[in-house]
Each structure stands twice: as C-alpha cells, then as structure tokens.
Amino acid sequence: MWKELREFAMKGNVIDLAVGVIIGGAFGKIITSLVNDIIMPFIGLLLGNVDFTNLFITLGQGSFKTLDEARKAGVATLNYGLFINNILDFVIIAFAIFIVIRKLNRFARKKEEEPAPATTKKCKYCYSEIHIDASRCPNCTSVTE
Structure with a gap:
C-alpha cells in the first residue's frame, strides 16, 4: 500500500x-x-x-446599531450586508484575475508568434521551394543567390 x-x-x-x-x-x-x-x-x-457590513436583521430580542453590538449581546443575526460585501469582493477579484490572466496570455502569445527562422527559399525562375543553403534549384537547375 x-x-x-x-x-x-x-x-x-x-x-x-x-x-x-x-x-x-x-x-x-x-x-x-x-x-x-x-x-x-x-x-x-x-x-x-x-459599507454593507452593518446591514443585518436581528433574529432575537433587542435593537442594535452595529453587528458587533449584536454579536457581543449574543443575539443571532441574519448578516445580509456581509453577504453583499462578499459578493462584491468575489466579482472584483474575478474581474482582477481575468485582467491579469488576459495580460499574461498576451505575453505568451507574443512569444509564440515569433517567426521561426526560414529554412527554405523560392527559386526566382520556377518559384519552387528549395533549401535555403542550395546553390542550384533541383527543379530547374538554375543558379540561386
């Protein structure tokens, strides 16, 4: 195992x-x-x-101005303001990550798009592809430059 x-x-x-x-x-x-x-x-x-932090509904007895006061009193609360803050944080973080990844992908594409060095050339007489180091075209036997 x-x-x-x-x-x-x-x-x-x-x-x-x-x-x-x-x-x-x-x-x-x-x-x-x-x-x-x-x-x-x-x-x-x-x-x-x-700031949505202090938006909440008290589920017990009492009236509180802040969430901290309600927590210190030990009262259960429905914290919809914190939920709204977390949703906003998520949307902003997702957008920021999208922008960063988009920029990184652009850099990666630029590196990939660099052309490879040429290994062939065209014969100026018959226009066929020949090796870049060839001194004669194998198709028409003309001298290449």
Whole structure:
C-alpha cells in the first residue's frame, strides 16, 4: 500500500497539481491585496464610502446599531450586508484575475508568434521551394543567390 501511495504521489500530475495549489494560494494573496488595498478604496470613494457590513436583521430580542453590538449581546443575526460585501469582493477579484490572466496570455502569445527562422527559399525562375543553403534549384537547375 505504501509503495502504491508513493508511486501515486510521485506521478507528474500530482506534483504539478501540488505546485499549482501552492502558487495559486500565493497568487490569491496577491489578488486579495490588490482588491482590498488598491481597488476597494477607489470603489468606496466612488460610492460615497458605502459599507454593507452593518446591514443585518436581528433574529432575537433587542435593537442594535452595529453587528458587533449584536454579536457581543449574543443575539443571532441574519448578516445580509456581509453577504453583499462578499459578493462584491468575489466579482472584483474575478474581474482582477481575468485582467491579469488576459495580460499574461498576451505575453505568451507574443512569444509564440515569433517567426521561426526560414529554412527554405523560392527559386526566382520556377518559384519552387528549395533549401535555403542550395546553390542550384533541383527543379530547374538554375543558379540561386
């Protein structure tokens, strides 16, 4: 059983997956910081410092102005404001990841689009493809440059 587990763990796909998860976690921290520290302040400024955190429905006795007060009192609450914040965070994070991945894909495409060095040329007399180092065309026997 241990031998099979070791063989499974050492397969390339499992190791690639592990590396992907680790890098994904680190990348997730970067995107979360981008959203929380750079994008959200601008959105808050545009929306007039709107914060949905203290939007909740008390499911017990009492009236509370903030969610912290309700939690300290031990009252159950329906926190729809936090849910709205999490939805906004998700949408912003998804958009930020989309933009970053789109830019990375453009860089990858530019590298792929670099033309390979030419290995053939056209004969100027018969227009057939010949090797780039050929001094004579094998089809029409003309001298090439």
